Amino acid sequence: MVTASSGRVGSLVSPPERVVVIGQGLVAAVFVCLLGWGGEARAAGEPTPAGAVVASPPPSSVPVLGFEKYTLDNGLEVILHQDHRQPYTTVNVWYHVGAYEEEAGKTGFAHLFEHLMFQGSAHVEGDKHFKLLEEAGGAPINGSTDFDRTNYYETLPRNELELGLWLEADRMGWLMESMTQAKLDEQRGVVKNERRQSTEAVPYGIAEEKLWQAVFPKTHPYYGSIIGSLQDLDAASLKDVGAFYDRYYAPSNATLCLVGDFDPAAAKALIEKYFKTLPKWPKPTKRNLTPPTLAAEVRIDHEETVGTVPLVELLWLTPGLGKPGDKELDVLAAVLGDGIASKLQEALLVQTEQAQEVSVSQNSMANVSAFIIRVVVRPGIVPDDVVNTIQSQLDYLNDVPVQPEEVARAVAQIETHQVFGLEMGFVRADVLQHHNQFDGDPGALQKELEAYRAITADGVMAALKTHLPKERRAILIARPKAATSSSTSAPAKENK
């Protein structure tokens, strides 16, 4: 996939979350949604009868998430979610900025910040940020950049919650006080190394970047992937960096989420102590860009220098996160590529034995999504034959459409991912944040599953016909340098 440091996970069908929680009276909340479980989840003690076929789906197992949400005067949103299973608390901050906010000529800034934010602030010297967290037993400690948001988080033992809040507040308010040209130069160097490691040295990294850049106009913020252009980064001045920071890393553009073992009254007092005096600053507005489309088929042929077997990738630009068709395409991706019985795995791994690996995904992003079929080809197979196998499977759906049981299967998998995803506290924080940013409601997970459950086989077929037409596909074929001649001349013996 075309990714920068963090992988572009836009929609996450289910960044997980979970619950447990809270229970005591919540005061002073602007937005309180009460906790507890979905009634059925608790009643799930009875095993279903052996051999029963799932005709109508059993009640949802997605628990109701208990949380409290409020906003400080300076615009910082706070989401609190208690989970007392383990004596740990995750401190998680989302800045509602990603590559989408970058302007042409200044790409890569959001990701550059993911680095600069770990290099100290006015009251936290140099690389102390990371060291203090590590000494305190923090794990995981992390940050990631996406097209539409950036996150930072640390999971700490209960008694070190204040350390996490102190560090997050310091880099939200006092980052530039300790910023220097030397730090900026250093991190530019690190980002270049990261590009080498994550793109150039990885099988198909360059090839997939080419495909990505072939489908987005240069003026679109998704064009540069997340890591951005190295020229733009080289041209960045301290002043540019400061302006980006002031605009997008202010409290009004951030949401702080705590998940774990804390006392809510004490946590609120600490949040006030550390974040209240950060000055209020205008909340930036999101640009309204028209989603790009492909006018005609695009094809990229790439000579691969890292991967040792060919790669075939098909990509369509599809509706953005949560737009009509987005969820249907999630379901279609599962029908096509999830498990050995899925259409493309069966065709490519079992029937023709043309492939080593097959994966299909709807990569949901706010402005526009990318539906990607990715096939690692077996040695000796002609890549164009793989393209033909894929297309004939898609065409065949016109005669034998997607069946209701296939949709039910896909939705059952989505439900599983949603619930299991709630096991880890730090991921659960991301789930609350995700729904907060994109649905305006941290607890929208259940509604999300209901929306998936309402999808019909006809709806999936309509999405296929509307959004994945042959004439608007982009094709990538990456052939290993050494194998180029042999793989194009060898007959595809098992191709039918």
Add this chain to the structure above:
Amino acid sequence: MNQAFFVGSARRAVLGALALVAAVAGCATSKDARGGDDVRTAPQEPWRAARPTPGPAPELKLPTFQKAELKNGMVVILVEDHALPTIHAAVVVKAGAVNDGKEAGLASLAYDVLDEGAGSLNAAGLANAFADIGSDVEASAGQESGAVEADFLKKYVDKGLELLALVVQKPTFATADFERVKKLHIDALKAKEGDPDSVSLQVMFAEVFGADHAYGRPYDGNASTVEKLKQAAAKKFWADFAGPKSAALVLAGDLTLDEAKILAEKHFGKWKGGGKTQKAPASPKAKTAVKIYVIDFAGAPQTQIRVARPLVAVGDPDEPALTVMNQILGGMFSSRLNLKLREEKQWTYGAFSTFEPRTGAGPFVLGADVQTPSTGDALKEIFDQLDTLKTGGVTEAELALGKQNFVKSIPGLFSLPPLQVDVATELFALGLPLDHYVGQLAAVNAVTVDAVNKAAQRAIVKEDFVVVLVGDRTAIESGLKDKNLGELMFLNKDGTPTK
């Protein structure tokens, strides 16, 4: 569908960033770098300079493994956790790559074919049956054992265990599926030939244990051994070794022990046969002189150094003392090897040591990936560090740090249900008690300086070490000869000997 896979890569990015920046001094200035008028300036609040004082540390809680046994001898292990309606299930079988005999790669292939059809279900039918309940099944072999695993929601527990039971009790091993999966294994093994990491491991284990030893063979075989594997052999492997007496059902999640027992008896109670046991691999004969194997990768920017020998089997009374010794030598950031090679000499991003008790004496490995020109010096330094530890012993301060570091690492092993399943699976496979880590914590806390020093005598037997170097031969050869640390043996990229 997107899953949250970004976590790992982002963390690596951050760690990488920190590593490369370690040299920058903290150069905070009071001058704001932005300039201009329209800047967001936070207030002067000097109290923020102090790191917040932590409260009392929370007590460490290890989860309890509950255990039951079915009438046919199969063990059931449960970690009860009712926070979410989720179940993690695994059937672990005490048969892995050590049971391969002369057919290297057999266990790896047999487990991989296991989920390609069972009972009356073919590969697609089985996959769909799991998918209908939002689940999928995964089978894979390890060194001493293997496991078949599936996760499902509580509401599907009965069906999920029924399917899991079907897979382990009635796998089809259909010829077409076997041949198809075998081809994929061969492709993957061919792709690994010439990969520095896998060649280095292969040469190291073959030289430490012997090419025919159970721990000396590559656990997934190589293209030529897998090519010869027959479907009947995979079937026989499973029939011989898998059975209720050599297997456990491990569950973590929303179940009580009573529920678990009833479900296990219903689905696994009629399982019979199998259970053939394998003796623990014998320790290889001690070597008498250091041999240094140089695997030539022309143009490699760094040299992978690995120094290894066999050490102890599970249950060895010296394990707690060796654990602390290993922490001090190379098992933590502030270990001797890392401080010397990384911090002081700056030859490497990190140096390490580790040892792995297995059913037979398992490997003790130390090393670092170093800049090419420092190869000879780094290897000499590693040997010097080993000598110093053996002759000079450790200090009380090192002892305390080593213990503390080990103790801190334990809760992470148990933090989530899938990890709890992994721990229980490993304990069962190695024949260790389920409260093993509770015992280890106490034993490690009781280790003395004297015990660590004795452990060092046992672990550091210089002439028994095998050294494997993967790097650019022309760039490192003369530096190595100068140091005269052992007999040099040269190998090609594929591991075959050369002059």
